[in-house]
Amino acid sequence: MNTHPMKLVTIVCEAHARDAVTKLLRDAGAHGWTLFAVEGDGSQGKRPADIPEFANVQIEVIVKPEVAEHLLERLGTEFFPRYGMIAFESDVRVIRAAKF
Amino acid sequence: MNTHPMKLVTIVCEAHARDAVTKLLRDAGAHGWTLFAVEGDGSQGKRPADIPEFANVQIEVIVKPEVAEHLLERLGTEFFPRYGMIAFESDVRVIRAAKF
């Protein structure tokens, strides 16, 4: 099976930012995303996920390198000032590159 | 602590494919796996995870490079035609290589 290099962008942010982020993903050109609820701790304090107001989601999206670049760009400028969140990218190799 | 290079294979697929995939992991020679429920969106449409029929699972498995190769091979040929799913591999460094 020959694999193809892609970028995995991972975002952890408060649950209330969910729709704004997924909308951004679509705009940036992602063809899909994976999301799940997480707890966390960080500079903005604990997120025990006991109620939606204090819940986090982790969003994982596989995109082409240039899309990742653009995505992180916008996350840093538009979202970081507003939401408690982190974002990072890493290198992965996918099968069926056509999907991404 | 000296770490040892391994492959992390990540699979996101519909919940109903769960048993088939974990069986494949065992056959391919994985010594364990980690699994959790996720929501998602992709070419096959939204997976809101409101009922098991529309739920996804993310399966993470750490294996030796050759096993990863073989795993992705079979996923691509046997599973991708049938199930809504993605799969990708990445490089990790583990402690206690003996476990994998």
Add this chain to the structure above:
Amino acid sequence: MNTHPMKLVTIVCEAHARDAVTKLLRDAGAHGWTLFAVEGDGSQGKRPADIPEFANVQIEVIVKPEVAEHLLERLGTEFFPRYGMIAFESDVRVIRAAKF
């Protein structure tokens, strides 16, 4: 957006080890962590997460390389003998390096 190299340390361990591990993270100098419940299978047998006694958590922490080194060191010596768990590190690039 210029990104900064960091280490992502991922730990999968039994739920009862949760507090001990997060305490370790703080001691080791992590500024935050992300955590979620997972199922799993491994050398210590299945973890179906049907009751807390048989549940796993996956803990993800982004730290500077030297912190990662120290973290894995202590995990290997203090935790691995006691708890069913795995731990591995991988390379990521973050935005807002200051957070970590």
Add this chain to the structure above:
Amino acid sequence: MEIFDAVRANLLSPAVLFFALGLIAALTKSDLKFPESLYTALTIYLLVAIGFKGGVAINDAGLAKVWLPALAAMTLGALIPLWTYPLLRFGGKFPAVDAAAIAAHYGSVSAVTFIAATNYLKAVNQPYENYATAFLAVMESPAILVGVVLGKLATSKSGAPDMISLKAAVHEALFGRSIFLLVGALIVGFLCGQPGMDKVEPFFVTPFQGVLALFLLEMGLVAGRRLEDLKKVGPFLLAFGVVMPLLHGCLGVWFGQLTGLSLGGATLLGVLAASASYIAAPAAIRMSLPDANPTYYLTASLAITFPFNIALGIPIYFAVARRLYS
């Protein structure tokens, strides 16, 4: 005109109105969402409660009364795929494996539709055999097995033996969670009888209708989220999802009369025949016929037939039964 009144009475029940509310929530993109674990919890409660109640009823009535109509119900379930399959295959031009999968769903049954029907009969003060749950229990699996066999015959060449083993299908059809819960609770109820019922009645019976109303709110949400898939399935399946239930409903009522059921019991058998499975069948089919496209069978049973039966089907089958029994 009695059908009209029957429908009206149904549409103004809390259960149906909450179902409509769920549909509206989905269509208006409200962020209302039931956690999956709540959906699962409510499903477990409903299946255990209805199963237990049925078991106690069989214990009261005695197996002698139950076996004949139960056999009829089972046969009907097993037969339905035999005409729905060719109809879908040649009439609807569906691939063989998809035709088989859809046929399995329509031969099998929907427990929630059945439960809604029992509540409807209660509301219109129409007595029925409490052991009718037994028919629900025996109708769930046979059609699934028939459907899987039909599908296998059509896809016998293709690879990946580990997934397409008939064994898996049989196991899933007999030990899948919904069937297991229903049959298991039925047996438990049968063994306990009335003394057992006295203990658990305040939990499994008294609040039952309210729980159903809440569950139908969730089902409205679930079905509403699938409505956009209607475009994908084409006009044939749309018509199929409404016409076949009407046909099977009448057939079921008639079977009920033949096997000596009361007016209420015959209505329930009609509802069962008309209903399409969306829990047991999808799970079993996905595992044993992975090449079948879930969009077809899930949309048909969940977004077309289920809402139709809840809103219109149930009172219609009841009116049909009234006609037949008068």
Add this chain to the structure above:
Amino acid sequence: MEIFDAVRANLLSPAVLFFALGLIAALTKSDLKFPESLYTALTIYLLVAIGFKGGVAINDAGLAKVWLPALAAMTLGALIPLWTYPLLRFGGKFPAVDAAAIAAHYGSVSAVTFIAATNYLKAVNQPYENYATAFLAVMESPAILVGVVLGKLATSKSGAPDMISLKAAVHEALFGRSIFLLVGALIVGFLCGQPGMDKVEPFFVTPFQGVLALFLLEMGLVAGRRLEDLKKVGPFLLAFGVVMPLLHGCLGVWFGQLTGLSLGGATLLGVLAASASYIAAPAAIRMSLPDANPTYYLTASLAITFPFNIALGIPIYFAVARRLYS
């Protein structure tokens, strides 16, 4: 001294004691935790139950009786931000967007506080208009919209149009889960009337008080975990979170009397005015005023005003009403 007795009666109720127990669990760092899905399930149950009950009550009483006090309630909710905003902005020196966000929360209402108040009135055998739930339903959104508009006017320059669209705010304020459930169940109850109630009463009414007690245990945990944030918000907001409810409570009681409500009904309107939203408002504000700092409005409504109302506010507003009506 009647206020004292009123408070005492309240503090010894299971609901309040379980709330205290939750606070203690959080403060003693017990590992007790409710799964989020349980919290959501209980919220859904409480909102649907109270909404349905209210709808049936409106059906009984007739809209003619309800519209005037409902209009008054709505107006009151919409007005509150108009004085809380400047007070926070200039008195509290809060950034405009934060002042607007907090104002929205205090103009809106807390369903759980309302429910606790109805239970309190039951406990002291004080009759009240069952359709008072209608006031809860109409008071939730207006203040949120007013608050968002105030916030927009202050932050009109800043970028990211996709998030700061007023449209999103309106949609969230009208179709957000808590409002949708409450209003939806209200309408369902109104359409069903008493016959529908008879079916679901054993689930939505009989166990209601017990469920509330369990839910308040969880709310105690939630509020307790936020207590450490009190340091972050400063003395002004602390005082604001206690003084404004007292003020709004009296105002609400007075509005109630003006619009011809009974002593019980006026008390409930007082409780609504005094309560601050912590479900509907936070969700809507976070989406439409993302620049507002959640620590301020969540701590104020959840860690200050909510516990104050549950423990002391409710009986105080009742005593005030008694004074006014005697």
Add this chain to the structure above:
Amino acid sequence: MEIFDAVRANLLSPAVLFFALGLIAALTKSDLKFPESLYTALTIYLLVAIGFKGGVAINDAGLAKVWLPALAAMTLGALIPLWTYPLLRFGGKFPAVDAAAIAAHYGSVSAVTFIAATNYLKAVNQPYENYATAFLAVMESPAILVGVVLGKLATSKSGAPDMISLKAAVHEALFGRSIFLLVGALIVGFLCGQPGMDKVEPFFVTPFQGVLALFLLEMGLVAGRRLEDLKKVGPFLLAFGVVMPLLHGCLGVWFGQLTGLSLGGATLLGVLAASASYIAAPAAIRMSLPDANPTYYLTASLAITFPFNIALGIPIYFAVARRLYS
């Protein structure tokens, strides 16, 4: 032969039959699974309900009646590890830390076993002291602390101080979720008394037996999944898990009689002594004795002793008590 009848009556109760159903589901590899949050929700409900009920009962009976048998129960719980530890250490050749861990579990108690026993006594119309819940509450912690101390003395050299601090053990043993809920609800019930009970009875009391039946279905699943671990623990622990309960059961009944409990109350004290903890103890032990192997103590308490007590133990201890009191 009375033991036989007592057992038979027990085996045909819904609770036990649903437990068996769960076991079967696990053994037949059915995909039936309760979400963990449902398990947690049911646990919370059962602990709060039983605790609250007990507290109200203490309020009725007065502390004067309760303290002596409660003290006896506490002492018994604290003593049990003192003979089970050496037995496991030298008889069973277990490592010291494992022996201490298992001893802690058998000195502590299982709330669900206790609840099942109260239901059994209700079923056979055997009155008992409602405040017996107090014994459950005071027996949970002492043995855990004793076990931890025993374990520490044996592993005092080994490293990682942060985890093996006794302080953590004490905190977990006193504020762990199950103990906190039980004791907390007990105190709340004690403070409310009967007036409080009247409010929440329809939720915490009326449906209780049904909820227990559903919960035991889940417990059957959980225990069933552990059965394969029986191979790992060896014949000694297998025998230990059956013989010690019988021994402790008789001891408990005898303590009950000595401290003036009724036949029913003595049976419950026997059940408590015979039961092994699988919620409080595992959590506390895992944190304070991390070197102990969970497979041993979890398999013993969950897969051996719990099913034994539910199916056979309870009626046996009752029969023993009947013998003793006749």
